[in-house]
Amino acid sequence: MPAPRKKTTPVAHAQVPRSDHLDTRVLETFVGYNARRAWLVVSQVFAERMAVYGLKQVDFSVLSLLAHNPGATSRQLCSTLDILPPNLVSLIAAMDSRGLIERRPHPHDGRAIGLHLTPAGEELIREAERTVTQLEADASARLTARERETLIRLLQKVYLPS
Numbered sequence: 216m217p218a219p220r221k222k223t224t225p226v227a228h229a230q231v232p233r234s235d236h237l238d239t240r241v242l243e244t245f246v247g248y249n250a251r252r253a254w255l256v257v258s259q260v261f262a263e264r265m266a267v268y269g270l271k272q273v274d275f276s277v278l279s280l281l282a283h284n285p286g287a288t289s290r291q292l293c294s295t296l297d298i299l300p301p302n303l304v305s306l307i308a309a310m311d312s313r314g315l316i317e318r319r320p321h322p323h324d325g326r327a328i329g330l331h332l333t334p335a336g337e338e339l340i341r342e343a344e345r346t347v348t349q350l351e352a353d354a355s356a357r358l359t360a361r362e363r364e365t366l367i368r369l370l371q372k373v374y375l376p377s
Contacts, residue, residue: 277292278310
């Protein structure tokens, strides 16, 4: 048999103003929190503007690296972008099926295959890079050119080896 309920008298609570804004002062002292918040803004704009090209961030990065490093190997791409080899295999297969890349024997390593953009891949990445340049300018419009350069340099100090 359940215990009988105790009768309680209502307690007067102080009226606390309700706001949609929470106190984020502690979080805003963390590099990771600020980097993530900035990334969310930029990545949302990126996703919207790259949808017309059918590219995600990693696709864009791979194509851009191949545009500026023709003949790069899968191992080099994995290392540079911190991608697991099985994940890159499916990315490369998808780009190959879209006619954006082609595989050629590596000129210095008979065991390796160099990846190259096709003319369609070159055209796509040229347009996509122009779009990304503009979206980056739009996303960082509240920064001066010098502040933007400083921000990039400081972020690189966090993740690039010294």
